[in-house]
Amino acid sequence: MLILRTWQLGIKSLLLHPMRSALTVLGIFIGVASVIWLLAIGEGISKEAQRQIEDLGAENIIVRSIKPPDESGANFRSIQAFGLTRAEHKLLSTTIKTVESVLPIRELPTKFAYTGNPNAKPIDGRLVGCTPEYAEVTRLEVARGHFLTDREIISKGGVCVIAANLASKLFPSEDPLNKLMYLPEKKEFYKIVGVLKHRNATAAIGGSLASQDFSLDVYIPITTMQARVGDTEVKRTGGSFSVKEFELSQCTIRVGDVDDVPRTAKLVEATLRKDDPDRQDIAVVVPFELLEQAKATRLMFMMFMGLIAAISLIVGGIGIMNIMLATVTERTREIGIRRALGGKRSDITRQFLVETISLSVVGGLTGILGGLLCPVTVEAARWLIREGAPAMYANLPEVAKVMSPEIVPISIPVAFIISVFVGVIFGLYPAMRAAQMDPIEALRHE
């Protein structure tokens, strides 16, 4: 009854100055909402980063071939072969015990056309020489037909599997299965044995792994690639040549047990850099280690976000204190009356604390509501930008396009408790100042 009355009274006093109280609440609202928002966005970003890394497979080690920068404008050339070799591929798959298998991959940008439609412009795409395991490791799913088979690898078959997007571009009105795909630059034909389902692009990870867009890929057996395409690429651009020679673009090393990954990665490095420790034409990417790093970064990130949010809560708290100090001065007379009528110092303290806590709790609760709106709001903002300003949207960083904020559940009670805490901490000084007033002086106050 009495407690009820105290709260009732506090709220009545606050409603005496609705605008002032609302502004004070706003300070806490922003503080609490920003705690939840920042943590949700931080969580969304780091989850996205983790998802991208996990996309590569935590149990995989990826070795990429890197084309060294052209030295001395080598117009005339001694062709320098670079990158992983088939011999190294063999070495990796046979000498390291923890390695389950090694997938050889060779990628080549080229043009594709359909023989049945000679007038259509050839489409730029990517020719990928690989093995059957590639589909599993890269999570490719077959829509129709089949992916490359072991028999096709052995027989160096002239077959290919094509990505969904490329299929629909080359064959707008026909069934691509069993049609012949033509590569104008290589003057080669491949029979289409499978069409894949759509697969989302992967993001770039670190410096050495570019993002991959699978939508215009054509997969052929790696053996076929070696036999028919060879290792040397000659590109004519304008008047000049560029020649590059490499055997493999990538080896994806599958390790049986995730725990063996770091050790295996060291062995892989040692094997490949045996002759030249400073070898620049390969890069070893270990998603597992990146993942561990990302988790550590996430913690720092969260702490940083939390710090920013905490600062905004403190600013809100100072707002409360400021208002309460003004209120206490303004209500000196009332304090005097209450003391004269029998209010103890503690009654006065409690009365003002109740008011600050009311403010901060209302700010906290509305702040939580505002915080919960974060995912919806981010989604809506993204939609608005995409529809309203596509150019601006295109320039957004990749993570801003795909990230979806994820409310961190603990942030809700934490934000609420902190807001109450802020109310108490910043309300305590004004309340005690009120209580310490001499009742006689206070009564005389105009």
Added chain:
Amino acid sequence: MSSIPTVKSNDQTAETNGQNVLAARVRELQKHYVLKSETVRALRGVSFDVPEGDYVAIMGASGSGKSTLLNLLGCLDRPTSGSFVLGGDDVATMTDDELSQIRASRIGFVFQSYNLIAQLTVVENIEVPLYYMGQLNAESRKRCKQLAAMVGLGDRLDHRPTQLSGGQQQRVAIARSLVNDPYFMLADEATGNLDSVTTDEILALFQMLNDQGRTIIMVTHEDEVSEHAKRMIRLKDGEIQIDKRIENRKTFPPEVIKKISMGTD
């Protein structure tokens, strides 16, 4: 907290113990204010008794010590020396919290500037001392309404102070001062802000309450006001200069008294 405060009934004790029950007993009360350059001796040994049912006007020139004495009687301050016994307890030695307790339960304040709390309604203002005594309940609410009715504001229970005239506000303050059934009512220039008609209304109310047995101590500098009291104490330089019964006391006729509770205006 469920039962209504069984406050000591002054009338009852008066009947059982005879005439000489004291509402307050003041002995050699001194109050010194120690300032940097000097010590102001605002009260220099004041002694008097206030029997229950008395109606005292404290008078004196400005600076004579009236406010200081009133603050002590109201337990808002502690004397430098001397004793002030209120209902058997010497207030001079009490802690701040104990003084607050005493103010809530034994003293009724009426101020010159009414001093109602702006955000509360008439009934809620009357309830404040009970709130600090921890004795708010449905029955006490009823009592507050009765008190409001007694001072003629039964139809304005839910009004805010700003919606009332000065005289009406002072009536609320008087009702509030009675809600804890105090040992005495302490009125500090209670009519100082009011015109002569309203002053008469308030004085009539005081007379009615005093006739019912209520002890009243009021500070005033107006002779017309003090003439309504039964006794006058005049202070001079912190000492009692005169302490006498008022002869030819002015009283209001019964029909005026009757009108009080009929509602104002």
